[in-house]
Amino acid sequence: MRPRVLRGLAAAAALLATTACSAGPEGGAAAPAPTGPGASAFPVRLADCTGRETTFTAPAARIVTSNSSALEMLLRLGAGDRVIGTGFPPGPGTLPADLAARGAQVPVLGRTGIAKEKLLGSGADTYLDTFGAMDLMGGAADAPTEAEFTAAGIRHVFLLSTACAATAKGPRTDLAEVEQDIRRLGALTGTGPKAAELVTAMETGTRAVTTALRDLPAERRPGYFFFDFDAGTQQPIALCNRQVGNAAITLAGARNVFADCDADFRPVGWEDVVARNPDWIQLAVRDRGSEAANAEAYGAAERFLREFPATKGLAAVQQGHLLRIGSEATTIAGTRNADTVRRIAAAIHPDLVAGGN
Known part of the structure; x- marks a missing residue:
């Protein structure tokens, strides 16, 4: 799985997996981060799923992000000037247009x-880790130990929505x-x-x-x-129930045909896709940086499904139920989910639901 998935993830600045070593609803009992008028009060203590706490006595000032997920969140927060470096840099179109110029710096x-x-x-002084236990650091042996982070004066913080998928206790069905x-x-x-403003907008x-679909x-x-067209067509990669994309699909009133897969992504066979005969297929291509290039990529993905012997008879293909929604906004954790x-x-x-564009 990993070589194929890694190639796909790198092309999109790492299509992200699921639930982190979390202190959230599925991860254990950590004190929630402060919100509201007192949200900038310090000290701030954050915990991961192992119970390890990281304490901030003042705002993080020099942040390194492991990829574009944490970087996009920081840019949305207006804290992009604190980021001094990143891995898996955002490619063309990975970041929304209003953030791309700043992200490129x-x-x-x-x-x-x-x-x-x-x-x-x-x-x-802070490393925001999107990957956690996943082997995306160029090899797990190459990742610093917690002792090495401490010796270097770096606080190691996981994104709860993406790292340590293996520790998740259940499917991802919401954006909590x-x-x-x-x-x-x-x-x-x-x-x-x-x-708080960003979260309120997401929740709204x-x-x-979900209100419109409550009686569905x-x-x-x-x-x-x-x-995932860009991950390759010889062997499809299933988006599984620990990936944030599963939450988007579920909240939207659909049923992920690979929701029984307890992972983030997993290679499957075309025979598995055919056996589940989806009613809808998302043509999840990665942003090429322009509308024309994106349209060409979506067209290529659609042509493949219409011409490939194993897929041309699928219900979704026959009925034209092919959605052109990019990968990044679905699988990279952030406000766009x-x-x-x-x-x-x-x-x-x-x-039931009015226009989605």
């Missing part, structure tokens, strides 16, 4: 994972961990009020959808397949 410490020596010698990550980053950067958007019977939840919920819901339940 962040020094690149590694085109994929950041080498241990470079990370420890970066001068960072994403919202908690935004609050946590707001707390450690002293931008709590902005974090998803609540509108199970039989009206269509089967849905996330087709809420927008994806509405876009999917408006497409598959137009009688």
Whole structure:
């Protein structure tokens, strides 16, 4: 699995996996990050799923991000000037247009994972780790130990929505961990009020959808397949129930046809996709940086499904139920996940949910 998935993740600045070593709803009893008027109060204590606490007595000032997920959250919070480096730098179109120019100014410490020596010698006071236990640092042996982080004066903080998928205790069916990550980053950067604003907007958007779908019977939840076209077509990669994309699909009133897969992503066979015969397929291509290039990529993904012997007879293909929604807004944890919920819901339940664009 990993070589194929890694190639795909690198191309999108790492399509992210699921639930972190978390102190959230599934991860254990950590004190929640402060929110509201007192959200910038210090000290701030954040815990991961092992119970390890990280304390901030003042706002983080020199932050390194492992990839574009944490970077995008920090840019949204107005804390992008604190980021002194990143791994898996955002490619063209990975960041929304309003953040792309600022994101491009962040020094690149590694085109994929950041080498241990470079990370420890970066001068960072905080490392935001999207990957955790996943083997995306260029090899688990190359990741610094907690003792090495401490010796270098770097506080090691996981994104709850993405790292340590193996420790998740259940499927991801809502955006609670994403919202908690935004609050946590707001707390450690002293931008709590902005974090609360972003989370409120996400909650408002998803609540509108779930309210509209509250009486939707199970039989009206269509089967849905996330087709990761850029991960390769010889062997499809299933989006599983520990990935944040599963939450977006579920909240939108669909049924992920690979929701029985207890992982983030997993290689499957086309015969598995055919056996589950999805009602809808998301043509999840990665942003090419322009509308024309994106349209070409979506067209290529659609042509493949219509011409490939194993898929051309699928219900979704025959009925034209092919959604053009990019990978990044679905699988990279952030505020755009809420927008994806509405876009999917408006497409598959137009009688209940108004326009998703």
